[in-house]
Amino acid sequence: MKNSALISKTLKSQQGLTLTEILISLTIIGFIATFIGGKIFEQLHEGRVEASKIQMQNLAARLKEFRRHCGRYPTTDQGLDALVEKPTGGTECKRYSPGGYIEEGKVPLDPWGNPYDYVSDGSNFNIISHGQDGLQGGEDKDADIYLFPPEENGMTPGGE
Numbered sequence: 164m165k166n167s168a169l170i171s172k173t174l175k176s177q178q179g180l181t182l183t184e185i186l187i188s189l190t191i192i193g194f195i196a197t198f199i200g201g202k203i204f205e206q207l208h209e210g211r212v213e214a215s216k217i218q219m220q221n222l223a224a225r226l227k228e229f230r231r232h233c234g235r236y237p238t239t240d241q242g243l244d245a246l247v248e249k250p251t252g253g254t255e256c257k258r259y260s261p262g263g264y265i266e267e268g269k270v271p272l273d274p275w276g277n278p279y280d281y282v283s284d285g286s287n288f289n290i291i292s293h294g295q296d297g298l299q300g301g302e303d304k305d306a307d308i309y310l311f312p313p314e315e316n317g318m319t320p321g322g323e
Contacts, residue, residue, distance in 0.1 A: 208295065208304055210274075211274035211275065211295075212274075212294075212308060214274045215273045215274050215292040215308050216308065216310075218271055218273065218274075218279075219279065219290040219292070219308075219310040220310070222243060222246070222270075222271075222279065222290055222310075223288075223290065223310055225246050225264040225265055226246065226264075226288060228260075228264050229245065229246060229256075229264050232256060232258040232259060232260060233254075233256035233257075233258065233259065234256075235254065235285040235286065236283045236285055236286065236287070236288045237250060237281075237283060237288075238250075238252075238253055238283055238284070238285055239281065239282050239283050239284075240252065240253075241253060242281050243270045243278075243279060243281045243290075244270060246263060246264040246265050246270060247263045247264075247265055247268060247269060247270060248263060249263075273292040273293075274292075275292075275294065275295055275297060277292070277293060277297040279291065279292055280292075280293065280299075289309060289310055289311050289313070290309075290310040291307055291308065291309050291310070292307065292308040293307050293308075294306055294307055294308055
């Protein structure tokens with residue numbers, strides 16, 4: 164009996180949190196989660212930009228190999244698909260590698276799931292990812308990502 168009276172007295176003397184205290188706590192937790200979530204998404208975007216640059220450098224290495232065998236880069240019309248299948252239009256490449264120049268047999272998509280844009284006049288080239296929005300142009304996270312800055316070789320989509 165003595166124990167149950169003590170437990171009952173203890174339970175009655177404990178106070179819970181008020182609604183205001185709970186709401187303030189939830190608001191603070193929400194602000195912290197928003198800050199942390201924003202940083203995570205920012206790092207995710209930066210990682211995708213870096214991944215696209217690495218993929219474009221790998222494609223550039225394959226294009227240089229194509230040039231060693233064919234004496235020129237694929238034209239804009241032939242595109243990056245020329246690294247997978249022997250181009251049929253334009254100057255014939257007599258030393259085209261039988262298996263193509265990409266082991267997987269298909270041109271990779273950029274980290275956002277869009278095809279890379281390729282421009283070339285046969286002697287210069289550029290590879291472009293149109294970023295998060297997949298559209299030409301854009302700013303901030305939607306900005307285009309170029310293998311070579313456009314002012315370096317003048318190769319931009321539609322501006323050959």
